Amino acid sequence: MIKKSRIWMIFVFGIMLVLAACGEKSQEDVVKKLGESVNGLTGYKTNVEMKMTTGQEEQVFKIDVWHKKKDFYRVALSSNKEDKGGQVILKNMDGVFVLTPELKKSFKFQSDWPNNSSQPYLYQSLVEDIKNDKGAEFTTDDKYYIFKTKTNYQSNNNLPHQVIYIDKESYTPVMVKVLNTDDKTAVEVKFTSFKINPTLKDGDFAIDQNMAKVSEEEDVPTSGAGMPEDLRVMIPVNTVGAELADRVEVKLADGKRVISTFTGDRNFTLVQEKRNAVETLSSPVEVDGDIVNLGFAVGVLSENAVEWDYDGMSFYLASDQLTREELIEVAQSVQGQEVK
Numbered sequence: 001m002i003k004k005s006r007i008w009m010i011f012v013f014g015i016m017l018v019l020a021a022c023g024e025k026s027q028e029d030v031v032k033k034l035g036e037s038v039n040g041l042t043g044y045k046t047n048v049e050m051k052m053t054t055g056q057e058e059q060v061f062k063i064d065v066w067h068k069k070k071d072f073y074r075v076a077l078s079s080n081k082e083d084k085g086g087q088v089i090l091k092n093m094d095g096v097f098v099l100t101p102e103l104k105k106s107f108k109f110q111s112d113w114p115n116n117s118s119q120p121y122l123y124q125s126l127v128e129d130i131k132n133d134k135g136a137e138f139t140t141d142d143k144y145y146i147f148k149t150k151t152n153y154q155s156n157n158n159l160p161h162q163v164i165y166i167d168k169e170s171y172t173p174v175m176v177k178v179l180n181t182d183d184k185t186a187v188e189v190k191f192t193s194f195k196i197n198p199t200l201k202d203g204d205f206a207i208d209q210n211m212a213k214v215s216e217e218e219d220v221p222t223s224g225a226g227m228p229e230d231l232r233v234m235i236p237v238n239t240v241g242a243e244l245a246d247r248v249e250v251k252l253a254d255g256k257r258v259i260s261t262f263t264g265d266r267n268f269t270l271v272q273e274k275r276n277a278v279e280t281l282s283s284p285v286e287v288d289g290d291i292v293n294l295g296f297a298v299g300v301l302s303e304n305a306v307e308w309d310y311d312g313m314s315f316y317l318a319s320d321q322l323t324r325e326e327l328i329e330v331a332q333s334v335q336g337q338e339v340k
Helices: 002-021 027-039 123-132 207-218 325-333
Strands: 043-052 060-069 071-079 087-092 095-100 107-111 137-140 143-151 163-166 173-179 186-194 245-250 255-263 268-275 283-289 290-293 298-301 305-310 314-320
Touching: 060 255, 087 207, 095 207, 123 143, 123 163, 123 173, 268 325, 298 325, 305 325, 314 325
Parallel strands: 107 283
Antiparallel strands: 043 060, 043 186, 060 071, 071 087, 087 095, 095 107, 137 143, 143 163, 163 173, 173 186, 245 255, 255 268, 268 314, 290 298, 298 305, 305 314
8 A cells, every 4th residue: 555655656746747847938948939939030010009108198009010031120100099190110221211101201310220229019129128138027827928128218218117928829929018117007019910921022111112002091182182271289298397488370381380489497399380282202301310209100309309290290399408308208298288
């Protein structure tokens, strides 16, 4: 009887050893597998829903990402509310571009985007953040490998960490929560679909094709017909303590410009403009600045200013007293309120 009990105990112990060997992967195993998965891709397509709670209201946006190995990217951003007035970030053999098809505008950047900053909607960027943070926290649940890592936002120190959820079966991202300095979710990114190794051509990342494609989908007018004459004057919710001191409206031959001056401990000026006629597409304008994702729009961030397009209007926020982080915060809040 005792002999049988010992045999049974040995048997059970052996089963436990087998189960342990087949159990959860270690953090090192998962990181290694993620690196292999990214390196083995010829490309991917993913649809993303992004929620931002950095302002007073929650804002929801859609992002469609195409990537073709090695360095071709197409990131199309649009608003869930109107699904119009979208923008596209392109990276191809000629460089990095931001397109605003609705306004027939395009900018060219001297930039190593997307490698110069964290990009919560790009697979490669998330894996690099995981690999580069040796102190990353690692946990698991039934479905996901979960990493909490440092972020690398060169223009914004107010979002220091992110929580990345990786599907256990496919090793693709499912969700990312970007955390503020209070460790609360400021940006939530959900990957609603993820297609590995789709058929993509170099032409899918060409400027002309993307300008024509998006414009055609959105039925963008090329003259004053169908475009509203009234300019909706937008003001920032976050004014960093400054108050509106002056507003000047300038009538243009084909539209209107509004110049709003805010004064306080730190002063800034917001210029908003709307044209009733869309200019003919020209060559991309080369700019000296960085790409900044404002959530609802993609902007150009320079030393003392940020410029962006949204809902058929152009905006320019300038100050020699605000930090780059404050410029971004004020710009992000302009979309949240309007005065008619």
